[in-house]
Amino acid sequence: MDWNTWLPLLEATDYTIAREVLLRGVAAIYCTAFLAAFNQFPALLGENGLTPAPEYIARTSSRDKPSLFRWRFTPYSDRLLRIVCVIGMVLSLSVVAGLVQLGPAWTTIPVFLLMWWLYQSIVNIGQYYYGFGWESLLLEVGFVVAFLGTPDGAPPFLVLLFLRWTLFRVEFGAGMIKMRGDKSWRNLTAMNYHHQTQPMPNPVSRWAHQKPQWWHKSETLGSHVIQLVMPWLLFFPQPVASIAAVVIILSQLVLVITGNYAWLNWLTILIAFSAISDSFLYALVGGGWPDWGWEYVAAVLNGEVTVQSPVWWLVLTGVVFIGLCALSWQPLRNLFSPHQLMNASFNRWHLVNAYGAFGAMTHTRREIIIEGTLHTNPSEDNGWQAYEFKGKPGDPFRRPPQVAPYHLRLDWMMWFLALGSPNQPWFRCLLDKILDGDPAIRKLLRHDPFDGQPPVLIRVKIYEYRYATAAERRETGQFWWRTELGVLVPPTG
Incomplete structure (x- = not known):
């Protein structure tokens, strides 16, 4: 069979809405992150901060913590930090406004990779103030969505597939760390404490805490089902993958409503869109039940579908996918290790990380x-x-x-x-x-x-x-x- 025949399988033509949600949503999160750094970094880590970044830069190496603030011609200063944040916010808002999407497919690459590098430069000198799992998650996702392209071509299927693998690590990793951690997760009492002892409650947290015991047990059991079962279904054909993604989104919205976890929940919701097809979304508004996609595959194999994107674009996204898969071995082993690491990076670029939260539940x-x-x-x-x-x-x-x-x-x-x-x-x-x-x-x-x-x-x-x-x-x-x-x-x- 001619290799041009199966090239359309590398295109996710039914995920144009998902791509737009991912591009604009992730860019909005980057804008929020840069804004927080603009407002808080100088006081915490600036030249006269609580733990000054220049001192940290002087005693650490760029080998492990690369950052533009280590370059000889861009030494750290509070003024430069704020300039970096403004550039990052301008870039992110250009994506939110849809300006970047007006260009050819490759336009997203320099914009998102520059945001990724600028924010990584901040994270890598941010010490424990930037030691949260959602920092690495934002960096990883920002790198990956750079290769989603613009409406000039179809969304690359392999990039969306890797985003599902990222969501799998976020959800399944969190589920496994809970089962291996505090026994309150295993005896279904964890949620008796969570809403009261979580790091930063919100206006609804007290109401959630005062629910009856059966409610909290249901919450805990539901968490296990969603985090340990649903991630596997993300790799099933449609509409199963979309249904699993929607269930994950609903669970994340519950966390949004009952707590303050920076952008972790919102970013997880955005990643879940990588598994939601256009036809499934149309079905939700009365467009008819979506098929399983086998008819499209058969049409491709019969040579009835032509590729929309240039071959070089499919090759590029394929190479990126293979490179990211090569970095996935350690995170994969970590998921099933009895000594599972939580919120760990296995390389200095914060790509393909390990995630998880609340392995130990605080009771008071x-x-x-x-x-x-x-x-x-x-x-x-x-x-x-x-x-x-x-x-x-x-x-x-x-x-x-x-x-x-x-x-x-x-x-x-x-x-x-x-x-x-x-x-x-x-x-x-x-x-x-x-x-x-x-x-x-x-x-x-x-x-x-x-x-x-x-x-x-x-x-x-x-x-x-x-x-x-x-x-x-x-x-x-x-x-x-x-x-x-x-x-x-x-x-x-």
Whole structure:
């Protein structure tokens, strides 16, 4: 059979909507990521940040952490960082607006690869502030969607297939890490705690937590079914793959509604569109039940279908697919390893990573509260006022906000701090900057009780938090109920 006969099988002509959703959606997430870096990176990692990036660059190698900020002619500065973020936002918005899609198929490659490289340059010097799994996921997906092309040609099937493999690793990896981790996932009690102890609750989290036990067991069981079964169906013929993708999307929307996980859930939803065909979407709006695609395959093999894209484009996307598959061996082994890694990269380019979340479930919620005073000899009842963060719980009367897909990095670090040792260098530096009235740090806070005036003294307390019951909320108006556990840092100035 002439090789030109089967070339149309490399084209996913029934996925034009999916391509547009992926291109514009992933670009929008990149814009959000660059915006968060523009607003937060200088205060956290800038020249005068909590853990300055120039010092990190000086003691590490570009071999493991490549970044344009390591180049001799582009050394790190806060000004350059912000320029990089603006360029990234302009590029991403050009895709969201559809301008890039007006060009030939290859136009998406330089745009997305430049966004990928610019954001990777930030992540690779971002230290623990950028150690989240969704950073690597955004980098991987940004690289892959670069080869989806424009409406000038049909979407490449192999690129969409690799995106399904990415979604498989996200979902199945999360499912396996849960089954291997905390026993509460195995005895179906994990969701008894999750909504209350998750890193950053949102306005609906308390309502979800107060559901009955049978509801939480159903949530946990449903999570196992979706994460351990549905990913396999993504590789089935249509409409099975589309149905599996829709189920995954619905599960991710539940997480969006009940929590704040930056762009993780939204990006997962976008990747799931790689398995949803145009005909399936048309069927949802009354266009008739989609077929299984065998008629199209038969037509291709009979020579009745001609290829739409140039051969060089199909060869290029095929080579990229083969290269990414070659990098997939370690992540594949990791999925079935008894020592499974969670949120790990196996190469310095953050391509084909391992993902997963909540392998260990937190059963109680602890919050670190920073307080300051303008008095030299304050009493316990007079003079101490709390610094409030934008996303994490603090004031018991405040309802948690909805902040995702935006990422509040300092708030997340404070959650991790309460789980482990509070004696972290960055936290000591944060306290020093609060004592100095540092304006950059003030911008990362929701409320400075002294309007920029440096406090005379500060102290740090730790509390255990739980949601107020319905009766407690009616009586007091409090959203949270907290119990003081002790003083971490005594009054200091």
